[in-house]
Amino acid sequence: MKWQGRRKSSNVTDARRPSATGGRKVAAGGGLGLVIALVVFLLTGNPGALIGDLGTQEAILPPGNRQIEYQATQREQQLFDYASVVLADIEDTWNTILSRESINYIEPELTLYSGVVQSGCGLADSGVGPFYCPADHSIYLDLSFYDTLIDRFGAQRGDFGMAYVIAHEAGHHVQTLMGVTGQLDRLRSQVADGRLTQEAFNRYSVRFELQADYLAGVVARYMAQRGYLDPGDLEEALSAAASVGDDHIQRQTQGYVNPDSFNHGTSAQRERWFMMGYDTGDLSLWDTFNVPI
Ligand SMILES: [Zn+2]
Numbered sequence: 001m002k003w004q005g006r007r008k009s010s011n012v013t014d015a016r017r018p019s020a021t022g023g024r025k026v027a028a029g030g031g032l033g034l035v036i037a038l039v040v041f042l043l044t045g046n047p048g049a050l051i052g053d054l055g056t057q058e059a060i061l062p063p064g065n066r067q068i069e070y071q072a073t074q075r076e077q078q079l080f081d082y083a084s085v086v087l088a089d090i091e092d093t094w095n096t097i098l099s100r101e102s103i104n105y106i107e108p109e110l111t112l113y114s115g116v117v118q119s120g121c122g123l124a125d126s127g128v129g130p131f132y133c134p135a136d137h138s139i140y141l142d143l144s145f146y147d148t149l150i151d152r153f154g155a156q157r158g159d160f161g162m163a164y165v166i167a168h169e170a171g172h173h174v175q176t177l178m179g180v181t182g183q184l185d186r187l188r189s190q191v192a193d194g195r196l197t198q199e200a201f202n203r204y205s206v207r208f209e210l211q212a213d214y215l216a217g218v219v220a221r222y223m224a225q226r227g228y229l230d231p232g233d234l235e236e237a238l239s240a241a242a243s244v245g246d247d248h249i250q251r252q253t254q255g256y257v258n259p260d261s262f263n264h265g266t267s268a269q270r271e272r273w274f275m276m277g278y279d280t281g282d283l284s285l286w287d288t289f290n291v292p293i
Pocket of ligand 1: 041042043044168169172209212
C-alpha cells in the first residue's frame, strides 16, 4: 500500500507501554476473558482460544502517574504510522459514503497498545487479538498482531493484511452507528434468558461478522480507486481474511471443524464477503442477514 507521506489520522491514541522493570504488577481477575468475549467484537472466529487467561498471568503496568515514553523500534514506528494512514482512509471512505446517505459519521478512535490495555469494555491483553469496543467507539490493536497474523494464522506476508484487520474493526463501528450492533445485542440477551439457542445466535454472529468483512472490502475499494494499492495488496487482504476463518482456525487449534460453533464465518465466506464489498463499493449489498451467505 502506498502510505508514506500521506495524511495520518488524528484519532490514534498511543497506549503502548514499556515493559520496563519497576512496573507495577497487576493480577487480573480470572473471569476477565469471558467478560471481554461478551462485550467486544473480535477479528477471529475462535475468541475462546485466543483470550489470554489473565487469571494465571500478571500484566505489567507502569507505576502510578509516571509517564514512561514507549521506545519503539523503527519497524514498530513504521507500523504505527501505517495504521494511522489506514485509519485516515477509513475516515475518508465512511465520511464520503455515509454523507450520501445523510448519516453523520462519528469517526472511531484507534488505540494502539502493547501487551495490556484498559478499554471502555474492560481490561484486555493482546491475547484477545484486535477488537472493537462499542462503549468507547474505539478499535484496539496491538501492533504485534502483524506477526501473529502471519506466523500463527498463516496469512501471506505483506502490509495490507493489517489494513484489512483495521478496516474490519472499523466495520463494527459502522454497524454500531447504523444500529446493527444493537440488534445483535438484543439477540445475545435472548440467549441469556433462554429464548434463543447459542447455535442460533452463532448463525447471526456469522452474518454480523461477514458484514464487517464486506465493509472492510468497501474501504479497500475506496483506496484502490485513489491509487493507493500496490500489486498484491488485494491478495494480502484476502489471505488475511481466509486465515481468520472459523474452519481454518478450528482445524489449526483443535484438528476438526464444528460448524455449530462458527461465529465469524469460514475462510471462503470471509473472502467472498470482503470481495463483495470491494466490488460493490457502497452499502447497496451490505445486508448479510437476509440473503444466502
Ligand atoms: Zn469482527
